[in-house]
Amino acid sequence: MPMPKRRIQARYRRSGASFSVQDRDLVAALENIKNTRATASYGNANAYSSATASGVHADVPTALGVYVKGLAHTVGFKDSLQNEPDAEEVPVPEQPKTLTLEHVYDAFTVETIPSRRLVDVHARAAELVEKHSLEENFCIVDLATVKALYDYHKAKLPRVRPHFAVKCLPDRGIISTLAALGAGFDCASQGEVELVTGLGVPSERIILAHPVKRPCDLRCIAEYEVPYTTFDSVSELHKILASKVKVKLILRIRADDPMARLPLGAKYGAPLDKVSELLSVAALLNLDVAGVSFHVGSSSRNPDAYRNAIQFARKIFDEAKEIGFNMHLLDIGGGFTGSFDANGNVTEAPSNFDRVRDALDEIFPDDGTFEGLQIIDEPGRYFAQAPVTMACLVYGTREGTNDAGERHMDYYITDGLYGSFNGIIYDGLDLPTYFLQPNKVAPLAGIDNDFDKIKISSTVYGPTCDSLDCVMRNIPLPELSNGDWLMFPDAGAYTMAGACDFNGILCSKYLCFYVSSEKMTSTATEKELSDLVYANDRPACTLVQNR
Structure with a gap:
């Protein structure tokens, strides 16, 4: 019967469980100490200007103590730091040709739009909804x-x-x-x-x-x-x-x-x-x-x-x-x-x-x-942040009254706090919103008609079963219908990246459509900001108010 390999007598304790360090680990530590650039003046960085081998040998126990402490930090998963356990080797993808903007625009089917203003992004969104019969979240990314x-x-x-x-x-x-x-x-x-x-x-x-x-x-x-x-x-x-x-x-x-x-x-x-x-x-x-x-x-x-x-x-x-x-x-x-x-x-x-x-x-x-x-x-x-406009489908409405007895509307959209609006809780997110009605003839719903002048106190909920999944509360919105879309400009930062699929609702899977604006502008004119963009100036829920 073969004799078991001897382990060093010194044992250390971490979180109540003991573990051992083999002799070979300490031998390697001593070898490293011999070759180190440092002196024995551990903890005093200024002393390292005169690092010598004799300086190291002057206080080997101190240096060895640092190494042993490190072994204690890593012995629990040291092998996994170097070798992926029970995993097949995955080849590194072969590098394609050098990227150029022309190559990128071709690969991502980039469409040209006149400018990055709401009216032009809106027009492209309406085309996409009609062409692809969209009913899930999508975004327009302006490269x-x-x-x-x-x-x-x-x-x-x-x-x-x-x-x-x-x-x-x-x-x-x-x-x-x-x-x-x-x-x-x-x-x-x-x-x-x-x-x-x-x-x-x-x-x-x-x-x-x-x-x-x-x-x-x-x-x-x-x-x-x-x-x-x-x-x-x-x-x-x-x-x-x-x-x-x-x-x-x-x-x-x-x-x-x-x-x-x-x-x-x-x-x-x-x-x-x-x-x-x-x-x-x-x-x-x-x-x-x-x-x-x-x-x-x-x-x-x-x-x-x-x-x-x-x-x-x-x-x-x-x-x-x-x-x-x-x-x-x-x-x-x-x-x-x-x-x-x-x-x-x-x-x-x-x-x-x-x-x-x-x-x-x-x-x-x-x-x-x-x-x-x-x-x-x-x-x-x-x-x-600036290149991305998110679009979410209104798929449910409910009419009621608020605490003042006034008419109030609840709307349900295809994204919420568990999705791209997680930033309301984690990132101080406060996105402006505007709306898209694909069946309206006007290039941007609300321009040059009376539709936008009728604003109703409204709350916008996300799609999950959690009642805290509220995107906007008590804000003035025009009356919307199922099949309309709410659009959120300047919405790329820490939104979709943090989304999850709670309730089996795929909020993390946005369809992305790429455009290239011929002209750089602000997102909206002063008129559009006052007439069409609704700022969410209240926290979405009590959870946010008390954070």
Whole structure:
């Protein structure tokens, strides 16, 4: 009977369950310590400017303690970090020919419309409803709008290469358009990497910008050779070491704009007082920290938040240089918005690209201080919001009275809080709406007739059985009928991307029709805004009011 393999006597405890570390793991740890760039001054980043082998040997127990702690962090799934269990090898899709706008427009059957105004989008929507006998949710995606936003970004921030935040709207047409224009991509998961590379985008244009990765995400980095990924904790460093993946690391720091619609720092981003420790551990583990990233928050309201964060990043670049890291990537995150004024000019208000550019030129001058410096950002809402108009079918009506005894109408549409309107709860979504009646002769229902002048207090419900599934409550709408459509402009950001199919209702499956506007304009004229667009100025339900 063969003797069982001996395991090291030292045992550690996690969540009440014991586990063991084999001798070979500690031997490998000691070998890494011998080859590390770090000294024994663990926790003091400034001491790394004089890293020597003798310095390491001076305090091997300290260094070994860091490695053993890392083994304790990863032993529970260390093998799965490197090998996908019981899975067949999936070949990486062959890269198609280089994307061009012509190729994209042909692949997605893009139709030209006169402008991005409501009246022209409405006319195209009416054609689609008639041609395809539509009765489920659909959207119209204007790829010319995407290009206009990209060109403006390039003009205002010439040193910054945008990396579209795929999570905001993983739409194949928008991704392909941005790829053809030269953008990179901020992916947060294996699925997003596979989506982007499957459209022909080379992996060197991707950053996997999730600071806490699942085992499958680490394997994805290795399989697709994604060059960069972010981290914000010691635990993540140990996971990356255990995975043996070759990737450059970007330290994500916390740099919140308290005025942002959705600050993100509570969940991700290392506090500044942890930066030295993280750099120290990375050096000790012989991992390559190549830059700094931050995200001031979604829909930032304060342009100075970027300047403050850029200043923090510069201090970290300088500190890391003393240790021996060759930092060359600065990722300034997202938080920008994009819209069009009456003359068709892009505006990023309340953000301010000019102030961001000035801060970059002042704090990270293009003077060779950091050789090969690359600056990227991660705009999601900026590219995704304005190009998309969603359309939802009215399939039920109910007449009643409100608390004041006045006539009130309830309408039921094919999307709701469990679908694309999830942002009402999670993202502060407050979409304007207008209506489409395919049987009306007028190019936009309500123009030059009395129909729109009769407005009734109305509530719009989503399609699920949940009574909280309410999109708009007590707003003035014209009287609608089954078969009419409600249309929601500027609706691409964090809407369809977060939809689910609760109740078996396929809210996550929008039909997408692509157009290219010949002229950039604001979504609506002042008259259309006052006469035809109904702003949802009340929260949808008590749940939102009390959040």
